[in-house]
Amino acid sequence: MKRLAALTLALLAAVAARADDVQVAVAANFTGPMQVIAALFERDTGHKARLSFGATGKFYAQIANGAPFEVLLAADDETPARLVTEGHGVAGTPFTYAIGKLVLWSAKPDLVDAQGDILKKGGFRHLALANPKTAPYGAAAMQAMGRLGVAETLKPLFVQGENIAQTQQFVSTGAAELGFVAYSQVIRNGAIGNGSGWLVPENLYDPIRQDAVILARGKDKPAAAALLAFLKGDKAKEVIRSFGYGLR
């Protein structure tokens, strides 16, 4: 009898939790921190954030065509603004949840020096970056190389990932010796974990402002509003900072 009661309770809890699910589209670079934040969010509020990870541009196309996402955590600030203008996002909700940092990274321990001089010296076959046309971190990498005056000479060595997660995969498998990825992907305990890297100085690229927005489908949904409020809170900020992001 006790068992039956426990089972009933568990079932009821499951039903209750499902009622408060929120469908979240998350930019690939924010995968690590968002998994931690979603767990904290569920523990504190009882709401469950169901996460999908991918390229911001792809999410835009899906949302504009009726994808059932209720919140978007973009890798830029243009996509949320555009979604609001086009009526797919709720006006007044976009805010910057994190400021991304770019890092030149290699899985080999001694390849990338602390000043990033390897970009001028060369001696590698492939340089990975996210597609600059669609991924903000790719555009930032192009900007940095442009300001260093190495964009044209390095161009023949470019290999492009579809998003920043795939770019990191190219580098971590060693298929590309080095590449521009998000600091959040390679940070461990406040520093670059494996391999070698150069945190690209912030005067070499425009700030990567990553905005979150409530989407039309999440309008009037308490769980969606709760998630955005949670992202602005101290607990989430601590996680975001620990992954190497800047904050407003």
Add this chain to the structure above:
Amino acid sequence: MGNPDLAAVWLTLKLATVVTALLLIVGTPIAWWLARTRSALKGVVGAVVALPLVLPPTVLGFYLLITMGPHGPVGRLTEALGLGLLPFTFPGLVIASVFYSLPFVVQPIQNAFEAIGERPLEAAATLRAGPWDAFWSVAVPMAKPGFLSGAILGFAHTVGEFGIVLMIGGNIPDKTRVVSVQIYDHVEALEYAEAHWLAGGMVAFSFLVLLALYTFNPARRQRNVR
């Protein structure tokens, strides 16, 4: 269509042509062996050849990236031979596509060889044709529809390849940026007009290929198209 689009179309056609030629060379002996062997290994080899039919391209792409990378066995071999590494190169795409499209070429040819049966080859033998002679002057001409189906399907399937190219290609113009990847880029960059040109072209191309296959080669279609 802009020049990058035309470059992608050209590269795709080049890739599909090279891959189809290689597949006919590699696939024919495999198909012949599968059609005639009584070996216990027939099931194993047949299953391996058919794997790309059921495996998602992400699985093939993932393992190809690892085996052809600097720490993988193929990567070590190509480095030792002084060929460099295969990911992000046109030859790398060719090798990946040969694996990926293998069943589409082997199975139609194998079916055609099996349909010939023993008697024409026995007849050739009684006329003192050696096995090599009998293969070229009896088996290959009789299996011509199978070769045609295999070549068309192998070509079309390579043109339609996406997942593997995305995973090991690196999106390099004139080397690995094929039409399917270019369409994906256009869609992600919200360039829907450009995407329509290429995507519509792919639909028309694929339809015409299959129409040709079904119209001119009706006897084989039931068995050979999955």
